[in-house]
């Protein structure tokens with residue numbers, strides 16, 4: 360029947376849309392697509408070797424997440440996040456992730472925690488290679504995998520959403536400051552503390568880790584001469 364056939368076509372199209380959306384999210388998070396700049400769907404389509412339709416659809420998904428905003432007849436502008444926006448996202452992550460790490464340190468088995476070690480090591484390898492997109496992908500799996508051990512899937516989903524929105528701006532700063540590898544090692548150190556059953560130290564470690572990603576010390580000073588995107592009066 361026609362119904363089945365068209366459903367299959369839709370699913371193929373949807374998969375492409377999701378793939379493009381994921382690639383665009385990664386480029387946004389890594390800062391390859393820059394805040395305040397407008398990108399046309401056709402330009403991005405050429406870049407990714409796909410047609411403009413899935414790019415437009417993916418961009419609508421990102422617009423829904425607040426990452427870009429449509430610009431009539433031009434494409435999509437990457438949303439500029441204020442320092443306050445970033446502080447607020449980080450604060451919510453801290454409220455969720457810090458106590459959850461303590462809870463998981465008390466409840467998880469050695470096997471559950473051990474299963475996260477390869478991912479923690481992937482983060483370190485990506486940091487050494489200067490691969491920001493690879494870093495973020497593994498970092499996402501690590502943090503959400505750890506939170507999932509608390510047994511509340513909504514909690515991990517919420518943090519996943521906050522990560523998309525905040526784009527982990529600090530990461531490029533960490534890379535520039537040469538502290539990306541140290542920040543990556545915080546994941547294996549965190550696992551060690553949790554395996555030792557030291558919930559308080561694990562919580563403190565997570566607190567420092569989230570603060571580093573938000574506002575890398577040293578990266579700030581070293582990057583101070585860097586041009587920031589100009590904020591026009593009245594711009595959001």
Ligand SMILES: [Zn+2]
Nearest residue numbers: 498502546568
């Ligand atoms: Zn992390």
